[in-house]
Amino acid sequence: MRAPTSLLPLRLAAVSFEVETKRIIDGVSLAIEPGPRTVIVGPNGAGKSVLMRLCHGLLRPTAGTIDWASPERPGERRRQAMVFQRPVMLRRSALANVEYALKIGGVPAREREGRARAALAEVGLAALANRGARVLSGGEQQRLALARAWVLRPEVLFLDEPTANLDPGASAEVERIIGTIRAAGTKIVLITHNLGQARRLGDEILFLNQGRLVERAPVDRFFNRPASPETEAFLRGELPWA
Amino acid sequence: MGLKRRIALAATLALAAAPLAAQEKFITVASTTSTEQSGLFKHLLPIFEKQTGIQVRVVAVGTGQALNMGRRGDADVVFVHDPAAEKKFVDEGQGVNYKQVMYNDFVIVGPKSDPAKVAGGKDVLEALKKIEAAKAPFVSRADKSGTHAAELRYWKSAGIDIGAQKGPWYKETGSGMGPALNTASSLGAYILADRGTWLSFKNRGDLAILVEGDRKLFNQYGIMLVNPAKHPNVKVDLGNAFIDWVVSPAGQKAIADYKVGGEQLFFPNYTGG
Amino acid sequence: MDTILQAFRDAVRLIVELDAGMLAIIRLSLQVSLSAVAIATLLALPVGAAIAVGRFPGRQATIVLLNALMGLPPVVVGLVVYLLLSRAGPLGELGLLFTPTAMVIAQTILILPIIAALARQAVEDAWREYQEQLHSLGAGGWKAALTLVWDIRFSLFTAVLAGLGRACAEVGAVMIVGGNIDGVTRVMTTTIALETSKGDLPLALGLGIVLVTIVLMLNAGAYSLKEVAQRRYG
Numbered sequence: 001m002r003a004p005t006s007l008l009p010l011r012l013a014a015v016s017f018e019v020e021t022k023r024i025i026d027g028v029s030l031a032i033e034p035g036p037r038t039v040i041v042g043p044n045g046a047g048k049s050v051l052m053r054l055c056h057g058l059l060r061p062t063a064g065t066i067d068w069a070s071p072e073r074p075g076e077r078r079r080q081a082m083v084f085q086r087p088v089m090l091r092r093s094a095l096a097n098v099e100y101a102l103k104i105g106g107v108p109a110r111e112r113e114g115r116a117r118a119a120l121a122e123v124g125l126a127a128l129a130n131r132g133a134r135v136l137s138g139g140e141q142q143r144l145a146l147a148r149a150w151v152l153r154p155e156v157l158f159l160d161e162p163t164a165n166l167d168p169g170a171s172a173e174v175e176r177i178i179g180t181i182r183a184a185g186t187k188i189v190l191i192t193h194n195l196g197q198a199r200r201l202g203d204e205i206l207f208l209n210q211g212r213l214v215e216r217a218p219v220d221r222f223f224n225r226p227a228s229p230e231t232e233a234f235l236r237g238e239l240p241w242a
Numbered sequence: 243m244g245l246k247r248r249i250a251l252a253a254t255l256a257l258a259a260a261p262l263a264a265q266e267k268f269i270t271v272a273s274t275t276s277t278e279q280s281g282l283f284k285h286l287l288p289i290f291e292k293q294t295g296i297q298v299r300v301v302a303v304g305t306g307q308a309l310n311m312g313r314r315g316d317a318d319v320v321f322v323h324d325p326a327a328e329k330k331f332v333d334e335g336q337g338v339n340y341k342q343v344m345y346n347d348f349v350i351v352g353p354k355s356d357p358a359k360v361a362g363g364k365d366v367l368e369a370l371k372k373i374e375a376a377k378a379p380f381v382s383r384a385d386k387s388g389t390h391a392a393e394l395r396y397w398k399s400a401g402i403d404i405g406a407q408k409g410p411w412y413k414e415t416g417s418g419m420g421p422a423l424n425t426a427s428s429l430g431a432y433i434l435a436d437r438g439t440w441l442s443f444k445n446r447g448d449l450a451i452l453v454e455g456d457r458k459l460f461n462q463y464g465i466m467l468v469n470p471a472k473h474p475n476v477k478v479d480l481g482n483a484f485i486d487w488v489v490s491p492a493g494q495k496a497i498a499d500y501k502v503g504g505e506q507l508f509f510p511n512y513t514g515g
Numbered sequence: 516m517d518t519i520l521q522a523f524r525d526a527v528r529l530i531v532e533l534d535a536g537m538l539a540i541i542r543l544s545l546q547v548s549l550s551a552v553a554i555a556t557l558l559a560l561p562v563g564a565a566i567a568v569g570r571f572p573g574r575q576a577t578i579v580l581l582n583a584l585m586g587l588p589p590v591v592v593g594l595v596v597y598l599l600l601s602r603a604g605p606l607g608e609l610g611l612l613f614t615p616t617a618m619v620i621a622q623t624i625l626i627l628p629i630i631a632a633l634a635r636q637a638v639e640d641a642w643r644e645y646q647e648q649l650h651s652l653g654a655g656g657w658k659a660a661l662t663l664v665w666d667i668r669f670s671l672f673t674a675v676l677a678g679l680g681r682a683c684a685e686v687g688a689v690m691i692v693g694g695n696i697d698g699v700t701r702v703m704t705t706t707i708a709l710e711t712s713k714g715d716l717p718l719a720l721g722l723g724i725v726l727v728t729i730v731l732m733l734n735a736g737a738y739s740l741k742e743v744a745q746r747r748y749g
Contacts, residue, residue: 420712
């Protein structure tokens with residue numbers, strides 16, 4: 001699914017992000033290409049969430065540039081989406097939450113209900129369509145967040161530790177859905193602190209520590225033959241916090 | 243946005259329609275709190291409205307404020323009781339069709355314990371002199387009302403410069419007759435009141451009428467139309483209809499017929515002047 | 516103590532007898548205050564939401580000013596509106612002085628800052644929770660603010676009730692701009708003021724009890740409506 005005016009590749013050039021005097025992201029340069037599932041790992045406080053928010057446009061870098069191949073213009077339908085660690089649902093039914101995303105995306109009113117129901121079915125929430133979104137369980141809400149993010153078929157889906165607060169059963173469900181989304185052609189960029197999940201879901205790994213991109217490698221090489229001592233320390237569990 | 247514009251339109255129409263809805267015949271009369279609280283208007287106005295179909299809307303404030311309402315053009319007719327201020331109003335060219343209509347009387351009300359020993363007296367000036375000499379508590383309305391103006395005239399006639407000679411015994415409340423009576427009642431103080439308000443006042447406490455009947459205590463009411471030359475919005479025909487009725491034999495009789503507890507409060511005295 | 520007992524007796528008598536004059540006064544009181552609340556809410560919610568999510572120079576000063584305006588003295592508002600609507604004033608042509616419309620205008624001005632300031636606080640707190648998600652979905656600016664306001668409508672409801680309480684309770688504004696005209700602009704609070712000044716304290720207090728009872732019933736009704744609606748969507 002690569003339209004002629006694709007968003008990707010996304011290029012970051014010497015991007016820094018400072019808050020007061022603390023440098024949370026320190027001179028990161030990288031390109032995110034279409035295709036491989038990109039997984040970002042690193043100890044707590046490494047700046048992974050901030051980096052993802054910079055990419056998604058929720059934050060602006062204090063130095064450096066972030067350029068999409070064909071940038072989104074304000075007022076246009078979004079071609080990238082994000083799922084947060086804690087989903088934020090409107091005080092409406094599950095169905096209405098998905099319809100809201102369609103509405104913002106400029107989908108005409110008569111099409112919204114049908115497409116929203118289909119989206120819910122894809123994540124196994126069809127039976128809960130009329131339940132209040134805020135009374136759903138954590139796992140159900142996260143699946144709803146995925147349905148909502150995917151209903152407009154974005155080119156890129158960012159996920160910030162989507163299963164961090166879920167039990168193993170719900171996590172497995174979420175991973176399965178991510179697989180379905182990926183198979184349909186959406187680029188996946190995922191943050192996780194669960195190295196097993198990184199192995200399962202990643203094609204390439206970006207390792208971030210103290211705001212710097214320390215290593216980037218295909219998944220097998222990253223786990224079996226890490227290039228940097230920092231990476232080795234991290235994989236041994238010796239860097240829980242940055 | 244269609245919805246927002248519709249709401250704005252509805253709100254404007256609602257606000258604009260309100261004065262249109264009130265197009266029935268009515269006049270605005272600025273009068274005094276003592277006149278309204280005596281109950282005279284509740285008795286008088288239904289008779290007039292039944293006869294002419296004109297609704298009379300009374301805004302009851304102090305005499306000073308009523309005359310100022312006239313000066314601003316916010317009333318059609320002014321009906322107050324301060325001949326000096328009324329004359330000034332007419333001389334300014336603010337009032338026309340000015341007629342003296344009726345009088346009631348003031349009384350000196352005070353605590354039954356009567357520290358200044360004025361009870362039973364028939365001379366208001368003597369009573370005030372005694373009250374000042376005894377420095378007995380006295381409540382003044384101090385609100386530029388007709389009653390307040392009369393009170394100040396009495397002090398002056400009694401040879402007392404109240405502005406200079408007042409002390410903590412002289413309490414200026416800046417309020418209407420009723421609230422001032424409330425204050426006098428709780429303080430056990432003397433006060434100059436119009437008989438009408440006193441007769442319908444229910445919170446008397448220890449107060450009673452101590453001095454009455456002095457001719458000087460008679461309180462003249464006047465009525466006039468706000469000058470339409472200065473204020474084109476004045477309802478000339480309707481306003482004059484009210485004034486003419488009040489001084490007509492029917493109106494004068496209605497005034498005389500008003501009684502509280504069997505007592506007549508207002509004495510019509512229109513003599514064509 | 517006698518006065519208070521007599522007041523309760525008067526209150527019961529007023530409610531039981533409910534003569535036409537009393538009903539008209541109660542009806543006018545509700546019309547004026549509910550209209551003022553409706554208009555003020557329509558204006559105040561967007562203003563409060565805009566200040567909450569907006570970033571503009573002087574924002575902090577605006578918030579302080581808005582909070583301070585919650586304490587606008589009703590009698591001052593009445594005076595200002597009177598001067599505006601008086602024949603001698605700029606809007607005299609409209610002929611609105613001493614009408615219920617003038618009373619609605621004055622009360623709307625009085626309670627607008629209350630609803631706006633409370634809404635601003637509620638929206639600002641909620642904005643922190645919703646901002647990233649709404650931004651991510653592509654909802655920006657006033658679209659996001661509107662979505663937020665609708666989503667926290669139950670919290671905003673309390674702000675609206677605060678405005679309603681203030682409107683029903685005030686006497687200074689409606690007295691000056693309405694003139695307390697018998698049968699035309701006399702409402703519960705101005706009637707209580709009148710009876711007090713006539714010295715009929717038990718009756719005034721009785722009317723006060725009736726007024727408080729009505730406001731209590733209004734609040735109870737509004738609360739149960741809110742509870743029913745809230746149970747559906749959390």
